[in-house]
Amino acid sequence: MKKERGSRVVIIGAGLVGSTFAYSLMMNGIASEIIMLDVNEARLKGEVMDLNHGLSFVKPVMVRAGTYEDCLDADVIVITAGANQKPGESRLDLLTRNAAIFKSILDQINTVGTEAILLVASNPVDIMTYVTYKLSGFSSHRVIGSGTVLDSARFRYLISAHCKVDPSNVHAYIIGEHGDSEVPVWSLANIAGLRFNEYCPVCGGNCGEFPKDQIYQEVKNAAAQIIQGKGATYYAIGLALVQIVESILRDEYSVLTVSTLLTGEYGINDLYLSLPCIVSRHGIEKQVRLDLSPEELAGLKHSAATLQEFKAGLKIE
Numbered sequence: 158m159k160k161e162r163g164s165r166v167v168i169i170g171a172g173l174v175g176s177t178f179a180y181s182l183m184m185n186g187i188a189s190e191i192i193m194l195d196v197n198e199a200r201l202k203g204e205v206m207d208l209n210h211g212l213s214f215v216k217p218v219m220v221r222a223g224t225y226e227d228c229l230d231a232d233v234i235v236i237t238a239g240a241n242q243k244p245g246e247s248r249l250d251l252l253t254r255n256a257a258i259f260k261s262i263l264d265q266i267n268t269v270g271t272e273a274i275l276l277v278a279s280n281p282v283d284i285m286t287y288v289t290y291k292l293s294g295f296s297s298h299r300v301i302g303s304g305t306v307l308d309s310a311r312f313r314y315l316i317s318a319h320c321k322v323d324p325s326n327v328h329a330y331i332i333g334e335h336g337d338s339e340v341p342v343w344s345l346a347n348i349a350g351l352r353f354n355e356y357c358p359v360c361g362g363n364c365g366e367f368p369k370d371q372i373y374q375e376v377k378n379a380a381a382q383i384i385q386g387k388g389a390t391y392y393a394i395g396l397a398l399v400q401i402v403e404s405i406l407r408d409e410y411s412v413l414t415v416s417t418l419l420t421g422e423y424g425i426n427d428l429y430l431s432l433p434c435i436v437s438r439h440g441i442e443k444q445v446r447l448d449l450s451p452e453e454l455a456g457l458k459h460s461a462a463t464l465q466e467f468k469a470g471l472k473i474e
């Protein structure tokens with residue numbers, strides 16, 4: 158169906174992440190059309206009905222179930238579809254199944270054709286974004302992974318809770334893989350423009366040694382801890398996706414640690430992983446080159462090697 162006005166966001170995968178993202182986007186008010194697709198028609202119908210019943214409480218927006226034809230006029234297509242790990246299934250087997258799902262999705266998008274930006278959230282997000290880049294044939298600036306936007310938000314929250322400041326005043330990034338090998342960039346982290354070796358004496362909070370390792374471990378283990386408690390994570394990733402989509406739709410040029418294609422930067426080639434990037438209407442405008450400490454650079458290269466190994470096991474047609 159042709160877009161009537163404003164901004165159209167298509168969400169492929171109306172599961173927990175896709176529908177929480179749709180809800181957050183609906184509350185945010187930046188999209189005029191939110192169109193959802195899922196192979197599970199009953200679930201899709203239920204999610205769309207539930208969201209529509211909230212429309213009288215938010216700014217005008219159309220929410221409906223759609224088809225791949227709707228991708229033609231989309232501004233952003235967000236892929237949150239994925240299979241769940243079966244008992245005894247290896248990570249690589251799951252990845253192979255998810256790659257097959259992505260192939261069917263991208264074949265259908267390509268049949269219709271679109272100028273949209275593709276944003277991937279499905280895990281393992283760096284590899285799935287690479288798969289999307291390869292199978293879509295799009296230029297890399299139009300293929301973005303949610304990457305470590307969520308991990309950076311967790312990092313900023315934990316630092317803010319320790320330092321008792323607003324998380325929006327903490328500037329700190331997690332880069333590399335969205336996963337176990339992710340890298341905290343402590344050397345550039347700051348509050349009010351002050352790095353931690355400068356901020357702590359000024360703060361005078363008397364909290365002893367700054368608990369860097371504890372904070373990093375909490376960031377890294379957050380998803381596992383949440384999944385243990387409630388089965389899945391979806392609120393914060395829903396909001397992280399809204400922030401990325403908002404930067405695209407409103408041409409904001411926000412700096413976000415999205416997953417992006419590296420073509421030789423930091424000595425890493427032909428791999429998607431997260432670095433701070435400027436995100437605009439065109440997708441990724443550019444990467445922001447960081448002056449990393451030797452340990453952080455080694456961590457980033459280790460993260461790349463981990464992903465490269467994983468990628469090598471996957472056949473992409």
Ligand code: NAD
Pocket residue numbers: 169170171172173174175194195196197200237238239240241258261262277278279280281282303304307335389390391394
């Ligand atoms: P979920 O099982 O609730 O939803 C997945 C949905 O995908 C299901 O509704 C399923 O029917 C649908 N689907 C499967 N194949 C499809 C296809 N071919 N076309 C359309 N839809 C299809 O899972 P979830 O909790 O919503 O998680 C979705 C993905 O997001 C997972 O890969 C998860 O690991 C990932 N995730 C990523 C982050 C992040 O930070 N990037 C955070 C949380 C979850």
